[in-house]
Structures are given as C-alpha cells and as structure tokens.
Amino acid sequence: MLKTKLLEQFRSFYARNYPDDMETQIEYFAVFGGLDLEIDTTKPIIILIKELILDNYKTINKKIEDLTLADKECLRLLRALAVGDRKIFSAFNRAGLNNANGGSALNYLEQKGLIQIEFSREEPARSLNPKGRLKREISRYRISHKVLFTHPFLRFWFYFIAPHAKKIEQGEYETFFKDFEIRQSGYTSLVFEELSEILLNYNLRDSQILSSGSYWDVNVEIDILTITKDEKIYVAECKWTNHKVNKSEWHRVVEKCQKLQIEPTQIVIFSKRGFSKELTKDQGKKLALYCSKDFEALLKNVKRDERAERLFRDNL
Template structure:
C-alpha cells in the first residue's frame, strides 16, 4: 500500500526547496525529510549539516530528547533500529533490551508516530509443513517484524548523530563527517527503497493491491513484493549506487523468485544511475526499469498543505 505520509513529506520537501533533479531530491530528502526547513540543495550536504544541524546541535538535541522523554530505553531502541537490520528482535538484542522493556519502548515510539511496523509475510515452517517433523533450527525459528521510520530526519539523527554524540558535544566533527561520507549512500538506500515502492504503487494505482512491501525470511530478502487482486506479482529491487545496473542483477532476482516458489508477472528494477545497454534492451512487459528521473511522477501535483506530516525542530 502507498506510504501516504512519506509521499506527502517527499512532495513537501520538493515544493519547498525545488531541487534541480530527482537524484538530488532523493539524496537530500533522505537526510532532511520530515522537517519544515528550507534546504539549499545547491550546496553540498556536508555544508548544510554543519550549518543546519551541528551549529544548532544543542537546540535540536534538547528537542529530540524531549520527544523521546529523554528515556534511555527509547533512545537505545531508536539507535538500534536506525543502525541495524530493522528487525524488532535483533534491535532488542542490540539495545540490550528484553521483550518486556523493549516492547514498552516500541509501543511508545509507535504511539508517538516515530516508527511504524512492517509486518513479515513469512510463513512459519510449522504452518507450512504441519505434518512434518522439523529440524530444530526451523522449529525454533522466530518470525520477526521490521520497523520503518516515519520521518527520515529522525532516522538520520539516530543513525549518524547519536553514535558520535560525545564527539559532537565536544565540537569534534571529523569522525562524524568521515562516517557520513563513507555511509551516506548505504544509508539512503532504505529511503530509496521506500520511495520506489511508492512509485511502483503509483503506476499500479488502477489495480487493486492486496499486499505490498519488502519480503524477508530466514534465507531470502526482496526489496519489493507487490501482489494484486488479479493475481499479478511484481518483484522489485532497488540499487542506490554510483554505477549502472547490469543483467547479473536480473539473474539474482529470478533466483530469489525460484527459491520462493513464485512466478513474477513483472520484474521491476530501480537504479540511481540507470542500466546497462543489454538490460535496457530487455525492458518491456516482463521487465520495467526506473531511474532517478522517473520519480518526477510523484511530484507532478502540488497539494495545498503538507505541514501536518512534518515535525517541528528549531
């Protein structure tokens, strides 16, 4: 289903700042999305981080602490969710929480609107093979739901700022900027994946979508798996990297589909920098290719007001 709140934030960011292109829009939105700030997207992100975030660190940090009630468990869980694989149980372990205090923190973050659950569509081996004696590892397997951050900036804060908070408090920024430069692309990948699903569902808006989102189980992860009422299956993979995508990626997806036991109606690839000539020649009914420019479709219409979807800081 279309993530309406993310789409509205994406549009709000665009119409407030008017970036030159969609690659810039996505890259800057992944950091500053969800904020009612004017962002000069002609300037490097590192420069903006210094002026908008680090120079105002104390004020923003105070408001972030207020939003989380300055509760250690809430902050630990947000950091674990931001920097980990988004699975709830692994985040509890990473944050040193158990199912009780972790559950309390998770419920608080949901109620405050900072996160939303992405429910697993994996079928437990016990239900899939009810009359079969399972291996111990299969019998003990726990299906874990994942979490998505409602506002990109909150995820950015707990992904990049909080791990370096002691240094930043001391106004020592080198480690933070080095970390940001090294991991900015991988960080942006999740927001790109979420926006890619929004774009796919936009193009499927005349279909009745039964289920949409990422898919994961113990062995397979797929960025986007969308099912429609007429039985169509759309399998998508998203690559926010600085090189074009080639045919090898297509083979990897077909391999995943085979292991999962599904026959895709269409493979959908999303790429920051486009596709190889060989892959482009294969595009058609069975293969759809989307590059950064195609995200312009999401900002064609301007709504009167998106401020209800933004958080106020500063």
C-alpha cells in the same frame, strides 16, 4: 498510512526547496525529510548538515529528548533500529533490551508516531508430516516484524548523529564527516526503497493492491513484493549506487523468485544512475526499469509551499 505520509513529506520537501533533479531530491530528502526547513540544495549536503544540524545539535537533541521523554530504553532502541536490519528481535538484542522493556519502548515510540511496524508476510514453518518435528534450527527460528521510521530525519539522527554525539556536542565533527562519507549511500538506500515502492504502486494505481512492501524470510529478502487482486505479482529491487545496473542484477532477482517458488508478472528494478545498454534492451512486459528521473511522476501538480506533517512543529 506510512507510505502516504512519506509521499506527503517528499512532495512538501520538493515544494519548499525545488532541487534541480530527482537524484538531489532523494539524497537531500533522506537527510532532511520531515524537518520542514528551507534548504539551499545547490550547496553540498555536507555543508548543509553542518550548518543546519551539527551547529544546532543541542537544540535538536532537546527536541528529540522531548519526543522520547529522554527515556534511555527508547533512545537505545531507536539507535538499534536505525543501524540494524530493522528486525524487532535483533534490535532488542542490539539495544540490550528484553521482550518486556523492549516491547514497552517499541509501543511508546509507535504511539508517538515516530515509528511504524512493517509486518512480516512469512508463513510459519510446518512439517510435511502432521506428527513430525521440525529440525532444531528451524523450530528455534522466530518470524520477526520490522520497523520503519516515519520521518527520514529521525532515522538520520540515530544512524549518524547519535553515535558521535559526545564529539559533536564539543564541536568536533571530523569523525562524523568520515562516517557519513563512508556510509551515506547505504543509508540512503532504505529511503530510496520506500520511495520506489510508492512509485511502483502509483504506476499500478488502476489495479487493486492486496499486499505490498518488502519481503523477508529465513532464506531470501526482496526489496518490494506487490500483489494485486487479479493475482499479478511484481517483484522489485532497488539500487542506490553510483554505477549503472547490469544484467546480472536481473538474474539475481530471478533466482530469488525461484527460491520463493513464484513466477512474477513483472520484475522491476530501480536504479540511481540507470542501466547498462544490455539490460535496457530487455525491458518490456517482463522487466521494467526506473531511474531517478522517473520519480518526477510523484510530484505532479505539487504547488510551491505545500506542507506536510513534520517532525518538529516549529523551525529550528
């Protein structure tokens, strides 16, 4: 359901703004997705952030407080979820919440449609000996589900705006600009990963997908692991960086598969800026490569002014 909503928002953003290329579409969508604003994507993103967000801080902040009832525990949890590893237990710790008040805040935010739980597919550890005990560090390990924001802009707000709120409210933007310059690429990576899963599954639409999403356990993390009814396994990694991905990245994915003891039908790599010539030569049945331009496939038959569910029901 979340991926469907994200795709609708992605298409709506394109229909309203028609950016020149998919790299711009993804980069600007990661910030403004869900706001339903008309954006001049020929302007630098930092200028648009100033004009549309920073200069309207009080108005937007009031709307976010209305969405969360200005509940301090909800606000702390959203900030922790935005900047951390998305795991629920670690977010509780980062926000200074326990299982009771943290769980209550989490449930409220989920009911309001601001976040959605991404359930872990990790199997609980078991001793090979039915009567044996697990090592202490293994027995203490807790499988933790993760959280995804339903609107890119909401995560952007708590990732970048909330930490600098006091200065932004006073009209001092310099620390925000420095922070954004340093961390923009890392921030955009998650949205790119979510969209990559949508594109992968779109290309597998003739297959019945049994399970899809990121995979994590105590030993390994994989950006996307998709399994179909006919027992085909697709393992994907996503790289939102300004350099071409080379063959070493393929080898790292192979090593992750070995740790999981799985043999993928195909390894898929998504890259912002494409791939080295050496890696490109190896693509085929066992390796598929996608760059930003390939995301145009998600926008087929999109009509101008197509609308999708948005974060704020009225314009800023």
